[in-house]
Amino acid sequence: MGSPELPARSAGPKDHTISSKRTKVVKKKGPTVRKPKQPGRRYMNGLMKAEIPARSELMKIAKANSIQSPLLNLPAEIRNKIWAYAVGYHQVDIHDYSCVRRWDIRLTHVTHPLTKGPNTSSSFVQPTFAVPKVCRQMYVESSAMVYSLNNFGFDNLDTCDRWILGRPLGQRRLIVSVDMPFGYYSLYKDGFRKLLRQTFPGIAKVNLHTKMAEMSQRIVTSTWFHTVPTREPLNDTKQRFVDQVKKKEGDGIEVDWYSGSANSLVYLHY
Structure with a gap:
């Protein structure tokens, strides 16, 4: 009795090697939804955008303030004089606070009246330069005076360089x-x-x-x-x-x- 014949081997599929690289799935992007412009953003020169939409609630508040506020209701010429006396005509000396505390790296300033300015009375009050932070209208009318009506000094070269680097072009x-x-x-x-x-x-x-x-x-x-x-x-x-x-x-x-x-x-x- 002879040896049984082995069945013929069927031809199998070709040996495909699996790539080690992962297949990148590209998701189809949907339509770009742009967010509405919001007030309070900054321009490229670093200054704040004070414009507000004409039909927004902020515009209603701004109009009410200009009518009801005893300060904002004053003529523009008087308001400008008030802002100038509040934030202008000062000698602003910039100091490096880290010279005193090495762990606290920041700049500070000391203010006194200019010798040739109107704020030379004995009742001089140290300004906080907070007038532009009260509202948008006061920011628009007084923020530029902080830099244009004052003289700036520095205690050394490094302080001057650091202060300049921290000031945007608009300032x-x-x-x-x-x-x-x-x-x-x-x-x-x-x-x-x-x-x-x-x-x-x-x-x-x-x-x-x-x-x-x-x-x-x-x-x-x-x-x-x-x-x-x-x-x-x-x-x-x-x-x-x-x-x-x-x-x-x-x-x-x-x-x-x-x-x-x-x-x-x-x-x-x-």
């Missing part, structure tokens, strides 16, 4: 007067800082510290037979600084001097 355009801190001028003169008109497009006045001129007085001799070296007159040194700034910025900027305390002499390099 920097409103600044018209600043005190240049120690150390800034040497970098500014050598081109390591932007022109003041580039940093503050609306700048009209810059104040230099008198120590800058006192430490930069050249040694000169008055006559050919006078061999004892003497310092050049301080007014000549100051004029040299003024000419350098106006050469870089143009004649449209006013250069003055201030003699506040120098908190950081480590930045003096002239």
Whole structure:
């Protein structure tokens, strides 16, 4: 008896290898639903959008405030004077609070009245600059005055740089007067800082510290037979600084001097 014959093997399906890559499922996006514009957003220059829809509840409140509020019902000329006295004509000195507390990195400010401003009375009250935060109308009418009617000073170079970086373009355009801190001028003169008109497009006045001129007085001799070296007159040194700034910025900027305390002499390099 012979060996049984084995059944013929059926041809199976081909061996398909499974790819290790996952198949990406693309979901069909639905129509884009845009959210309605809301008031309170900011422009690209950093300033807040104060417009509100004409038929919204906020517009009804704004109209009621302009009629019922004794303050907002005043003529615009009087309101502008009130805002100017409340937030303007101050010397705002920016300080680095982390110099006192190393774990608390933030900037603070000290305010006192300008010597050439109307707020020089003995009853001076420290401003909180909170007037623009009361309502939209007061923000529109007074927010620009915070920067355009005050002079800003800094305790050192780092504080100045940090404060500038924290200001959006819309605010920097409103600044018209600043005190240049120690150390800034040497970098500014050598081109390591932007022109003041580039940093503050609306700048009209810059104040230099008198120590800058006192430490930069050249040694000169008055006559050919006078061999004892003497310092050049301080007014000549100051004029040299003024000419350098106006050469870089143009004649449209006013250069003055201030003699506040120098908190950081480590930045003096002239």
